[in-house]
Every structure is written in C-alpha cells, then in structure tokens.
C-alpha cells in the first residue's frame with residue numbers, strides 16, 4: 001500500500017483534475033459514481049438514508065466491494081488485520097462486543113468465532129449488507145455462535161443495555177460519516193460501554209483542511225475527534241501501533257473518562 005497522504009485535499013478541483021490526468025482509466029467510473037450519488041442525494045437528502053441507498057446499490061453489485069474490498073482476498077486480509085489487532089489488545093472470548101457498521105462481517109465472522117456464543121452484537125444502517133452478513137455466517141458455519149445482527153436508524157443505542165459491552169468496534173464507518181453522526185455516537189456510546197471497556201474506531205486522517213468527497217468519504221483531523229469525545233466526558237487517544245499496519249486509515253481508542 002502506498003504511504004498515506006495526510007495533507008492532500010481530495011475535494012479540491014486542482015487535486016481532482018491532476019488525479020484524472022494521472023489515472024484517465026479511472027475517470028469514467030468516478031463520473032458514473034458521482035452521477036449516481038448526485039441522484040441518491042437528491043432522492044434521500046438526510047445522510048443516513050443516502051448512505052443506506054449507496055450501500056443498497058453497492059451490495060447488489062458485490063457485497064465485498066460494498067465494504068471497500070477489491071477482491072475476496074483483500075476482504076479476508078482486512079478482516080484478519082482488524083481481528084489480530086484486537087486479539088493483540090486483549091480481546092477475550094468472555095468479552096461482549098458491539099460492532100458498529102458491521103457490514104458483511106469482514107472481521108465480524110472472526111470475532112463471532114472467537115467470542116462465546118451470544119457475545120457478538122453487530123449493527124448497521126443497511127438491511128442489504130446485513131442480509132449479506134447472514135450469508136457470511138452460513139458460509140463459515142457460525143450459526144451456533146448465535147450472533148445478533150440488527151439494522152439501526154441512528155447511533156443512540158437506545159435499545160441496548162447500560163454498561164454492557166467490553167469492546168465496541170467501528171472500522172471504516174466514521175470515514176463515511178459527517179461530524180453530527182460521529183457526535184451522536186460519542187454522545188451515547190459511554191452509556192453502553194462497560195467499566196474498563198474500550199471503543200476503537202478508524203477514520204480517514206488529514207493534517208490539512210477537513211473535507212469530504214461525494215458525501216461518501218470524510219477526512220478529519222485527529223484533534224477534532226479527540227476533542228469531540230472529550231466533550232462527552234470520554235477519554236480518547238490516537239493509536240500509533242495501528243499506523244504500522246498496511247491500512248489507509250488511522251485509529252482512535254475511546255474509554256470512560258480517566259480510564260486510560
């Protein structure tokens with residue numbers, strides 16, 4: 001994977017023109033996607049409905065590509081990277097885990113196999129990708145692990161119990177989320193997080209101007225997200241050991257205030 005560029009503004013016209021000149025073969029696909037997204041944004045003005053429609057369209061074409069993997073080999077590798085990282089950070093079979101934006105269980109099937117039955121809870125805004133997640137469960141013969149897979153409209157977790165989850169995980173979700181969605185999650189995640197538990201999320205990091213592309217990809221400064229968590233009484237820290245891995249996003253860990 002090429003070194004990540006954390007200063008470029010992908011929304012800037014200059015960047016887009018230079019990119020198209022460097023990769024003329026990718027321009028038609030990008031234009032088709034931009035046209036589709038313009039129509040979906042017109043049809044579904046609120047972000048969650050819009051992104052659910054993006055996922056519906058992408059999942060119909062290819063569930064693995066819908067969660068961002070170019071091939072099934074990449075899908076397996078990305079899931080393994082998430083799983084190995086959390087195992088290295090002490091994820092135990094007895095832990096209870098909430099995965100936000102679980103997709104088609106790219107990492108989830110590994111968590112489900114590792115955790116005790118009933119200890120995995122996956123949520124997603126897209127019913128289509130959750131149907132694909134059920135296919136993943138069947139493919140890996142994980143029915144007897146009894147995971148829960150639930151569609152959601154927001155990230156308030158109102159239907160989940162207090163202090164229940166030891167580990168909350170959101171991979172490549174905030175990279176597709178405007179700030180109010182992240183704010184809503186951070187405002188409520190502390191209630192469902194068990195004492196001593198942690199919430200890891202990845203994000204597309206910029207050290208320049210914060211920006212978004214097609215309202216699909218959002219780029220944030222680390223300090224913006226850390227300050228947001230702190231506004232909700234949580235403690236947040238950048239995870240430098242995730243940067244060593246061949247992955248384009250960065251990771252932040254959130255715990256209850258003073259719990260690091």
Ligand SMILES: C[S@@+](CC[C@H](N)C(=O)[O-])C[C@H]1O[C@@H](n2cnc3c(N)ncnc32)[C@H](O)[C@@H]1O
Pocket residue numbers: 048051055066067068100101102103104105106107123124125126129152154155170171172173176177181
């Ligand atoms: C790039 S995929 C990653 C899926 C999974 N975390 C993985 O690593 O394979 C992003 C997922 O997050 C879901 N998602 C996006 N915004 C969400 C939100 N606000 N609440 C819950 N799920 C969301 C999408 O539907 C999609 O399944």
